[in-house]
Amino acid sequence: MQSSSFDATIHERLSALGQRVLHGGRIDREEALWLFQLEDTADIFELMAWANRIREHYKGNKIHLCSIVNAKAGACSENCSFCAQSAFHQTASPRYGFVDPEPVVAAAEEANRHGVTAVGLVAAWKGLKEGPMLDEVCDRIAELKATGKTRPDASLGLIKSQTVADRLKSAGLECYGHNLESSRRFFPQTCTTHTFDDRLETIGYLKKAGIKICSGGIIGMGETREDRCDLALSLREIGANVCPINILNPIPGTPFEKLTPLPPMEILKTIACFRFVLPRQEIMIAGGRTINLRDLQSMIFAAGASALMVGNYLTTLNQSVEKDLQMLKDLGLDPNWEGHDFADQAEGGCGCGEKTCETAAVSA
Numbered sequence: 362m363q364s365s366s367f368d369a370t371i372h373e374r375l376s377a378l379g380q381r382v383l384h385g386g387r388i389d390r391e392e393a394l395w396l397f398q399l400e401d402t403a404d405i406f407e408l409m410a411w412a413n414r415i416r417e418h419y420k421g422n423k424i425h426l427c428s429i430v431n432a433k434a435g436a437c438s439e440n441c442s443f444c445a446q447s448a449f450h451q452t453a454s455p456r457y458g459f460v461d462p463e464p465v466v467a468a469a470e471e472a473n474r475h476g477v478t479a480v481g482l483v484a485a486w487k488g489l490k491e492g493p494m495l496d497e498v499c500d501r502i503a504e505l506k507a508t509g510k511t512r513p514d515a516s517l518g519l520i521k522s523q524t525v526a527d528r529l530k531s532a533g534l535e536c537y538g539h540n541l542e543s544s545r546r547f548f549p550q551t552c553t554t555h556t557f558d559d560r561l562e563t564i565g566y567l568k569k570a571g572i573k574i575c576s577g578g579i580i581g582m583g584e585t586r587e588d589r590c591d592l593a594l595s596l597r598e599i600g601a602n603v604c605p606i607n608i609l610n611p612i613p614g615t616p617f618e619k620l621t622p623l624p625p626m627e628i629l630k631t632i633a634c635f636r637f638v639l640p641r642q643e644i645m646i647a648g649g650r651t652i653n654l655r656d657l658q659s660m661i662f663a664a665g666a667s668a669l670m671v672g673n674y675l676t677t678l679n680q681s682v683e684k685d686l687q688m689l690k691d692l693g694l695d696p697n698w699e700g701h702d703f704a705d706q707a708e709g710g711c712g713c714g715e716k717t718c719e720t721a722a723v724s725a
């Protein structure tokens with residue numbers, strides 16, 4: 362519950378923070394943490410109303426849709442505790458090697474039919490090194506780009522050299538998915554075969570190559586609200602362009618199989634808090650939304666989400682694309698974001714609200 366040590370009412374403080382973000386300013390860690398700690402349902406609805414307003418201010422009624430094709434499944438050498446594809450866990454997840462061109466092109470065509478902006482190639486392995494596999498990956502990316510039907514993205518694990526990132530960029534890759542998963546503090550409880558810093562290093566190579574960053578995490582893994590807050594702040598620090606929020610669907614056979622799912626209002630509050638911390642970024646709701654939010658699924662947009670992973674997201678089933686498109690139509694939202702180039706994410710101004718201000722936004 363709210364502590365009495367704050368010097369303003371919750372309503373006034375929410376308004377002040379909301380106004381500041383709307384005018385180009387930032388919230389700091391203490392302010393963000395306060396938002397993440399809100400508990401009263403009425404306060405959460407007020408928070409969501411501001412988050413929705415912020416989304417509309419920066420995104421209008423556009424919703425960015427992504428889809429993925431699982432290019433290599435299962436038997437991964439890493440021990441991520443949430444993941445059905447780890448070789449460390451006994452799960453029913455399928456296993457297959459790197460895909461041929463046909464399924465990738467078919468995925469692009471299907472995505473195009475549904476107005477999906479980007480298709481990502483996703484592989485369950487530790488990472489990508491120079492060699493024949495990199496050549497093959499670059500071929501698939503170039504083929505995807507050549508269809509002219511989608512933006513080619515990828516999520517292919519850790520990268521340990523600038524050369525690999527540069528090769529991906531030359532093949533036509535525009536955006537790379539690499540989640541931070543959680544806060545630096547909580548990360549070792551999700552995985553011990555690689556580190557938070559390995560992930561930051563990968564993101565560094567990608568950024569240097571000029572590739573946009575899709576990075577977010579998973580909530581509901583037993584982390585605290587402070588961990589969620591620090592994840593959002595880390596994403597702001599690395600300059601992520603798309604921030605996927607996955608909601609854990611505890612999969613039998615994984616170490617997290619017995620975790621209690623997060624309550625839907627806690628999930629919606631988390632989305633709204635991310636919008637306050639990351640006002641211009643695409644906040645994408647990805648795996649686990651259907652199973653965890655149930656009837657409240659359409660409220661993710663009222664909570665500030667501006668992007669949606671559609672189709673069957675890896676090992677977690679979402680509702681059908683047709684149902685998602687109907688949901689967006691019913692909400693008056695537009696998923697046709699052709700030529701989405703992240704130009705709307707450029708920051709300007711210090712939060713003073715003056716259109717002419719060129720000072721970089723700073724923490725208040």
Ligand code: SF4
Nearest residue numbers: 437439441444447485
């Ligand atoms: S999350 Fe990625 S790296 Fe971790 S086990 Fe699953 S496929 Fe492997």
